[in-house]
Amino acid sequence: MRSQLTRNAHRRLLAGGPGAPPCPASIFSAYNARTRCLAASTPSLILTKPSRRTFFGVFKKPPRELKAPDVPPGYETLLQFRSLEVENARPPEREGLAAGFKEFFNHMKKHGEIPKRGRRVNVPGSINSTQAFLAVRLLRHLLTTGDGGDSFTFLDLKVILEIAVRQPSGKADNHLELVRLVYGEVERRIDHMRALGLGEEEIKQSIGIPQKDQHMFFAYLITALTRFGASQEAVERMSDYQKNLPKSLADGTYTENDWKIILKANGMWMLVLRGLANEGLEEELLQLFGKLVKENGVKYLAAIHEILTTFYAERDQVEETKKWFSKPLYAGAINSETYMAVVRFALRNNEQKWLESVMEGVVNSEPTKQVWDVVLQWAVLAKGKGVEDIKEMFKIMQSQKTDDPNKKLEPDGDTINCLISAAAELNNPYLAERFAMLGTELRLPPTIQTMIIQLDYRLDAGDMSGAAEVYDKLQKVVQGDEDVPVVNKYLRALCAASQPPLEKIISVTADLEHRHITLEPETTKSLCEVFLRFDQQFEVIDTLSLHTVSYSLEERAVVRQAMMDYITNRKISTARVWDCYQLLKQFFPETSTEERVQLMDSFFDRKRPDMACYIFGHMRGHGNPAQRPTSDIYVKCFEGIGRYPDAESLRMVHNMLKMDTTLEMNTRLYNGLMLAYAACGDPIDALGFWRDITNSREGPSYNSLAIVMWACELAPRGEDTAREIWKKMVRMDLEIPKVVFDGYLGALAASGRAQEEVKKLIGGMEKGLGLGYGVGVETLGITFNAIPTLEGKNTFMEWAKMEHPEVWAELEKTGRRETIDGPKYNIARRFEA
Template sequence: MRSQLTRNAYRRLLAGGPGAPPCPASVLSTYNARARCLAASTPSLTLAKPSRRTFFGVFKKPPRELKAPDVPPGYETLLQFRALEVENARPPEREGLVAGFKEFFNHMKKHGEAPKRGQRVNVPGSINSTQAFLAVRLLRHLLATEDGGDSFTFVDLKNILEIAVRPPSGKADNHLELVRLVYGEVERRIEHMWELGLGEEEIKQAIGIQNKDQHMFFAYFITALTRYGASREAAERMNDYQKHFPKPQADGSYTENDWKVITKANGMWMLVLRGLAKEGLEEELLQLFDKLVEENGVKFLPAIHEIITTFFAERNRITETKKWFSKPLYAGAINSETYMAVVRFALRTNEQEWLESVMEGVVNSEPTKQVWDVVLQWAVLAKGKGVEDIKEMFKIMQSQATEDPTKKLKPDSQTINSLISAAAEINNPYLAERFAILGTELHLPPTIQTRIIQLDYRLDAGDMSGAAEVYDKLQKVVQGDEDVPAVNKYLRALCAQPQPPLERIISVTADLEHRHITLEPETAKSLCEVFLRFDQQFEVIDTLSLHTVSYSLEERAIVRQAMMDYITNSKISTARVWDCYQLLKQFFPETSTEERVRLMDTFFNRKRPDMACYIFGHMRGHGNPAQRPNLDIYVRCFEGIGQYPDAESLRMVHNMLKMDTTVELNTRLYNGLMLAYAACGDPIDALGFWRDITNSREGPSYNSLAIVMWACELAPRGEETARDIWKKMVRMDLEIPKVVFDGYLGALAASGRAQEEVKKLIGEMERGLGLGYGVGVETLGVPYNAIPTMGGKDAFAEWAKLEHPEVWAEVEKTGRRETLDGPKYNIERRFEA
């Protein structure tokens, strides 16, 4: 297990001692310029060296170094440009922006995914929605400024498109916009070359991509439209594109090159059909199918049959599904994907009788091996067949006549995997294990996919020891990243255990780190929850450093929520949640203002106004103006100080307010200042804010009156100011709230000279002063607490007990506490600005 840093050393590290991380400088703006996100400058932390050297220190372990994130080259350029754009600052030199943009996309193309065994080249990686957004902003700037897009070759534009059409694991909100921007530049250039009179061969040479032409860019564009929810537009663009199709020769035939163009176009039409189906556009789907049949002579081939049949099957449209499924094909046979969709449809809609007749016809039609696998799955899913029944069906499959005796059908590993999947689907792990054993009996060793399926269903069954066994076997044979979803599920299951096995969790994460695999956001969230729970700070930092840098803002929010939940958990010690907050501040600078205010309130509720005000200070010092505190947040902070006083914190926040030119003082803000200063034992300055309120155009509010009466209660000779305010209220015939009346009683009682006047006012209120309320707990408790002498308190208590016995009994129920000013009842007084 990795060595850990002690809590005290760790706190010194976060507090800014030796080896403390620098504040991250790389931030990006969200779509509405509200938040900026750490993505490149994640800190690399090491333990500070000890100040003393001893002989025994030779044998100590080296200081723990945290793992640096694998930030794509060039990404810093995208981040830097967006940060400057938000601040309306001058962008860097164009050459550097172009170089960084190209470097980022070239890296994503070459190193997006590690090559699987047997591959000679890497598979291009995808970018997340935030990276796509940053690319759009920078590319739009580069295309609009001097030289336009001339800095990008056609090869550069092709690389961008190739990455942009690859769907990310999360949202793809900005991918289509990036594709539109790049393809628009391609169109502009090709159109310009046509205007210059260049021929098609010359344009191909200008494009400079071997054995490719301009149709390749259009294919990327159509792929993006159909993949990212714009299939209607794809159909319109294909209609325009079709106008330029080659015309047939006199005998109705096409040249070889022309036929290639037609074939490519038909392939793109299939993309459009599939896209319309995915988007649920039934009317457009059927209209396009009719159009293709009538105008293009497209035949009802298995691929089209699968698209339309599956469309209705997934929506449980019984009549339409049966109708389209039974339509005769022009050529070929119904593919296995269509049969599988129909099987699931029939199980959902209770059409097993119809399905059984379909399957009988399939078996009697000498199906392919792939279709036989579907039949076997149907036998498990719908008929409840076991291992012995499946063996009998194997015999039927193997007895199927074929023209070539060497191509006799027989079960293979894919067959076994499909059977295991079917058993897992009906929540029968025992049957799944039986099928796995059957594969061994047939000398079909388990494949990687077998192990992945086994890991999945054992996790569903809660068999953690069995899952661990499968995981260990899987890691010995895995070749690529096909196991990543199942391993993420395994990690989440480990984290969800009542007593999570930390060593096992860390071992699995180390395996993934060694393979340069990025965890799913939900997995990273689970890991952070467990590591925080068990004080594994280094593991939290490693998780955040290695994985969140690759997440979009939406994905980062998932992990951030785990830290928010931890900090706001009142059952966890203040020291631990403060350490967690330091990590949140460091790794998630995009944390919204609303979330930061929630954290500030959390520490006020913990009676740590100093920590709450530090959070306010971090908001005030944020690099993004949109995330700095506004007037409402200042007021909320002052209200918190008013409830949990801290004079030093008050001075710090007030100084920030004095320097903040974006906030205009009004009555609410003055109320907050008056409340905070009164609570911190400075009622004189508090009354100074009252004078500011009375001299302002807005004037006092009822909240102002309640707060100023309290300040008068605390201030020397404050009853004089209270009397003046009371006389003005009476003269103006204002409606006086109870909290103001009770506060006035407290201000008078605090002088020690007006107890009879207090009693008289209480009596007048009871006799119908016209205030609209009667004597309450605060009416008696507030003046009692304010009376400065013990003799005065006793006299008032005797009077209250005699005149208002029931109310005084309620006052006594609140309980008393001893203070330097004598005993006081626990009367809760909360003021709002």
């Protein structure tokens, strides 16, 4: 277990208390915020105690070092530019911005791999939606300032396109915009060269990319359009592109390069068909297929067969699926992906009889090894075959004739993996284990994929010891990142245990850290929850540092919400949630004002107005104007101080209001100030805000009247002001709410000189005043509590018991407490500004 510091030392490390300077404002400067905040706060830890040289000090562990974020090179340039853009500040020199931009994308190309279909993890080399957004903002600036896009060669633009078209793990909201921006720059340059009179050969030489790769610019555009939800635009683009394809010469011959371009175009049409299918555009899909058959002579090949059959199979359209599946191919054989889609379709729609006839035909047609794997999965999923039955099917497979008489079809590791997967899909871990043993029996050593599948189904079965065994074996042989999804699942399962094994969790995270793997947001969330639960603050810091900087805003929100839930959990001590808030403030500067207000309210509810007001101060000091407090948030803060008074916090927030040039004073702000100052024992200043209200154009509200009556109750000779206000209300024939009337009674009673008048007013509530309401518990309770002397309280109590026995009995149920001013009933008075 790594060494830990005490919580007090940890607090000093994080900021030295709530008064530390706030983090930078930009919602995109999480990395810079974390770096500067920790850099500024670390010396406070070192200087808390003078160092002493002792004999036993030799054996002390060295201080725990914080881990630096694993930030891709050049990414800080994108963050810095957006931060300055948000603050309307002057950006750095273009040369530095362009260099950082290219460094980022070259790094992603160097360390990236094209993602496989269906992966749901952060793919190395792909960029998330936030990174794409930052790239769009910076690239647009670079293309529209100075010398335009001269900072980028055609090769640079090709690298950007290559990265931008890769499917991210989360949303791809800004990827298509980035691709369009880059492709637009490519077209602009080529058009400019044509306008200068350059021939096509000269243009090709100027591009500086081998001729066979020049069509890739357009291919990247089509890939992005079909991958990111704009396949209909891809149809239009391809139609225009096809018009410029080489036409048949008089003798009907094409050059070798002509054929390459035409074949590439057909491949891009396949992308468009698949894109339309993925977007669920049935009419457009069929229309385009018909057009390609008529105009391009496209045949019903296996790739198109898969697209159309899978489209209807995934939507459980029985007759259409059978129609397109049964339609004869022009050439080749049905691929294994199509067969697997049909198997799942038939099982969902109770079409086993039809499926069985299909599979019998497949077996009799001498299928390939990949198709045999599908047949074996069908036998397990649909027919319930076990190990012995599968062995018999192996014999049939091995007896099949092949093109090479010296070779025969044999089950291999992929076959065993397919069988294990089928058993796991049936939620039958026992059968899965038997298939794994079958592989051993056939001397087929488990592959990495075998271990991944085993780890997955053992986790589903709750077999944590078995999962740990497989994980340990897997880490000894894994080379790529194919195990990342299931290892994330393993980590979440460890965190979800009733007694999470911290040492094991930290060991697994260390393995992934060594491999430079970014965890999934849900995994980071689970880790933070466990580490917070067990006071492992440094583990929280390391987890956030290493992973959240690479997340999109949507992914960061997952982790941020977990910390929000922790902070607002009333079952957790205030000291611990404050530590968590400090981390939230530093690592998530994009936290919205709504969320910060929620946190502020939670600390008011904990009766810690000082901490609540520090949160308000962090909002006020945010560098992004959009995240600074509005007048409503000021009011909410003053209302919180009104519930839980703290004079020092009130002065701090009031000073912020005085310095805030973006706000104009209004009645609600004056109400909040009047309420807070009255609650903090300063009713004289509170009544000063009442005078500001009466002199303002907006004037008082009913909430103003309720608050001022309370301030009059607390102020020396406040009954004089209360009488003036009351007379004005009567003269204006205003409708008087009960809370205002009760407050007026309290103001009169507090003087100790108007008991008879108070009794007369209470007696007239149901008789002559015509107020529309009668005597309530608050009426008697507020009056009793306001009377300053014990003798006066007893006199009023005797009168109230006689005149209003039922109401007084209800008041008695609220309970009484002894104060320095005598007994008082537990009447809750909550004012709103």
